[in-house]
Amino acid sequence: MAWPPPDSRMAPLLAVEDLLVEFHTRSGTVRALDGVSFDLRHGEMMALVGESGSGKSVTAYAILGILDTAARISGRVVFDGRELLSAGEKAMGAVRGSKLAIIFQNPRTALNPIRPIGKQIADVLARHGNVTAAQAQRLGVEMLAKVRIPDPKRRAAAYPFELSGGMCQRVMIAMALACEPALLIADEPTTGLDITTQAAIMGLIAELVASRNMAMLLITHDLALAAQYCNRIAVMHAGHLVELAPTRLLFATPRHPYTANLIAAAPGEGAGLDRLSAIPGTIPDLRRGDLPACRYSERCERVTPDCRTGPLLRLDTADGRRVACRHPL
Amino acid sequence: MPVLRRLLIALPSVMGVIVVTFLLTRALPGDPAIYFAGPAATQQAIAEIRHAMGFDRSLPAQFVDYVRHLSRGDLGTSLTTGQPVLSELAARLPASAELTLTALVLSVGIALPLGIVAALRPGSPVDHVCRIITTAGVSLPTFFTGLLLVYLFYYLAGVAPAPLGRLDTFSTPPPHYSGFYLVDSLIAGDFVTFRAALGQLLLPSATMAIFSLAPLARITRASMLAALGSEFIRTARASGLGRRRVVCVYALRNALLPVITTLGMVFSFMLGANVLVEKVFAWPGLGSYAVDALIASDYAPVQGFVLAMALLYVMLNLMIDLIYCLLDPRVRLDA
Ligand SMILES: Nc1ncnc2c1ncn2[C@@H]1O[C@H](COP(=O)(O)OP(=O)(O)OP(=O)(O)O)[C@@H](O)[C@H]1O
C-alpha cells in the first residue's frame, strides 16, 4: 500500500493541534494532555492506544467538548472545516451526535436506565433530524435492525437492564450511527464484554463504519486490536502523544522506546489484558509540579539528562511518522 | 392483583398494631372509671362505673370484645364526648388532611426546585441557601418552629391571625363538600372564607413544611448531583441533546427515585408531627383529638387514632411503592 494515500492532500476531516488539557482540582492541577496533535482523514480508521490514565478518553472528550467544567483546554480542534474548541455550546450541540459521534465503554451504565432504548435512539434522531416523534421512533427501530438486534420492534420497548452487555453496546452503536456521522470515536467499545461478544461487536463496528465510509478513532488498550482494524496508530503515554505511524511501520520499526516496549510486551495476537504491566514503572502522577519534559524519561532505558530538562522534541519524518523522543530507536 | 397482595402483606402489621394499642392503652396510668365518676364519687360508684364500662373483666375478654366490635366497624364510643369514635375521627380527618397536604405541597414546592438548582450550580448562592435550610430545618423541633412562627408573625408582626383553629371567630365554615375548607369555600364561591381559611392554614402548614423541607431538599440535591455526574448523562450530552432535555428528562427523572422514597418517609414523619403542631395551633384535627383523649384516659379514641394512623401509613407506603413502580421499570410490584 502506498503511503501516504493519494487523497492525503485533501483537508483532513479532523485536525487536532497542540491540544492541552488541565484539570484544576482540590488536590492540584492534573496535566492530563500536553501538546497532542494528529489528523484524521475522511474514511480513515486510526487507533489511539496507551495504558490506563494516558489521556485517551480525555482526548476524545476534549474533541467532543464534553469534559467537565474543571477542565482548562487550549489548542485547536478543527473538524470538517470548523474550529470546535471556540464553538459555543449551542453549535457543539448540533455537531455532537450528528456529524461526530462516540461510543463509550460500559454500555449498560452509558444508557439511561429508566428510558426504553428505542426512545433513547429516537431522542437523538429527533434532536438532529427533521423528523416527527413517530418517525424518529420508527427510524430508531430500523437502526436496531441494522445493528442486528433480533426482533427490533419489540426490543425498542426494552430497558437497558433487560438486555445483555453486548446488546446494550449494539444499542449504543445504533444511537451513535443513527444520524450518519462523519467520524465515530469508539472509546474502548469492547471493554467489559466477554471475548466472543468483543469480536462480534468490533466486527459490527468496523463493518458499519466501512460501509458508510465513515472515519473512526478507535481508543483501546489493545495493540493487537488496533492493528487488526486501523491503518494508523497513535501511541499515548501520560498525556503525550509519543508516536504516530502507519500500523505496519509501527510494528516493523517502532521508534519510541515506549512503543517498542509495548510491542515486545505483547506476546502476539489475542494476548492477555495484563501485558501492559510488563513495562517497568508506572505513569507519573500528572499532578506533580516537577513533571520531566519527557514524561516517559523515568521509565526509559535510553534516558539522558536532557530528556528531563527538555524541551520535548517532536520529530516528523518523511514517511508520515511522528515520534516524540530525543533518542529514537 | 399485586396491589391486593401488598395489602394482604400489610395485614399482619395492622393486626400487630391492634394488639399493641390495646395493651398500651390498658397500661396507661390513670383509671378512666375514677376519672368519670368525678372527685366526689364513692368507692361503690366507681366500681359500678367500672363494671358498666367492662373494665372489671379480664384483659383477654376485653380484647375479644374490642376485636368483635372492630370487625363491625365499631371503634367504640368516646367517654368524654359520648360520640362514636369512628364518626368523630371522620369529622376531624379533613382538618388534619388539609393541614398535612398543604404542608407537603409547600415543602415539595420549595425543596425540589431548591435542590435541583443547587445541584445545577454547586457553590452558587442558591446552593448555600439550600445548605443553610437543610441544616437549620433538621435542628429545629416542630413545636419550637410553631411557637417561633406564632411569636414572630402573630405576636410581634401582627400579620398572622390568632393560632386558634381553622377559621377565626368572625367566619363561618363553608358548606361541606370535601371537608377541606380551601376547596369547599372555592366551590361555594366564598372568597372571604377562602382567605380566612388560608390565613389560618399558613403558619401551621409552614411549621410542618419547614420540618419536612430539610430531608427533601437534601436528597433532591444529592440525587440530582449524582444523576448529573452519571455516565448516561455524558451519553446524552455526547448525543447533542439539549440542556433542558438532559436536565429535565434524563437527569431529573432518575434523580426523583430516591426523592419519592424520602417523600414517603417524610410524610409518615408528618403524621407524627401533626399531633404537636395541631396542639400549638388549636387545630381541630386527629392529632389534638388523640392528645385530649390521652389526657382523659379515654381508651377508645386513642385506640381509634392509632389504628387510623397505622392504616394511613400502610396506604401511604403502598402508594409510594406504586409511584415508584411507575417511574422505575427495574422495580416490579410483584417482585
Ligand atoms: N474530570 C477529571 N478531573 C481530574 N482529572 C481527570 C478527569 N478526567 C480525567 N482525569 C485524569 O486525566 C488522566 C487521563 O485520564 P483518561 O481517562 O483520559 O485516561 P485513559 O487513557 O482513557 O485511561 P483508561 O484506559 O483507564 O480509560 C488521568 O490521570 C485522570 O486521572
Ligand SMILES: [Mg+2]
Ligand atoms: Mg478511558
